Amino acid sequence: MGSAILLPHTMDAMSRNMQWDGWFHAATLVLTIIGVLMLWSEARRGEAPGRMSVLIGQMILGWGVFNLAEGVINHHLLELHHVRDLPVHVPLYDWVFLAVGGVLLIVVGLAMASGARSVSAHPRIG
Numbered sequence: 179m180g181s182a183i184l185l186p187h188t189m190d191a192m193s194r195n196m197q198w199d200g201w202f203h204a205a206t207l208v209l210t211i212i213g214v215l216m217l218w219s220e221a222r223r224g225e226a227p228g229r230m231s232v233l234i235g236q237m238i239l240g241w242g243v244f245n246l247a248e249g250v251i252n253h254h255l256l257e258l259h260h261v262r263d264l265p266v267h268v269p270l271y272d273w274v275f276l277a278v279g280g281v282l283l284i285v286v287g288l289a290m291a292s293g294a295r296s297v298s299a300h301p302r303i304g
Contacts, residue, residue: 235290242283249276 220226227233252258253272261271 232291235287235292237287238283239287239291242280242285242287245283246276246280249280 217226227236249272253260253275260267260269261275262268
């Protein structure tokens with residue numbers, strides 16, 4: 179990850195880290211726009227989720243999977259950065275991030291997506 183190359187001890191290092199962080203966010207924005215366009219295309223073909231709760235559940239699921247993968251790889255395996263580094267590294271923050279931002283979001287996303295599917299399988303009449 180580019181923003182973890184330089185320790186943020188000087189203004190120049192913080193400026194470079196923020197620049198890398200900006201490029202990362204620009205790339206994620208482009209990927210998000212591509213995803214929205216793909217979803218729009220599916221909706222026009224009638225293939226998109228039929229209920230908003232399914233879509234939101236799938237989005238939360240994806241967010242949790244990303245957080246879990248990013249947290250395990252960048253925080254624990256490669257130790258590129260941590261949730262809280264300054265003034266000292268506090269490992270508990272990394273573990274809470276994995277539990278809440280990863281596992282909990284995955285569970286909530288799965289519950290929303292699958293629960294909404296079972297409801298939509300039995301449409302209300304009247």
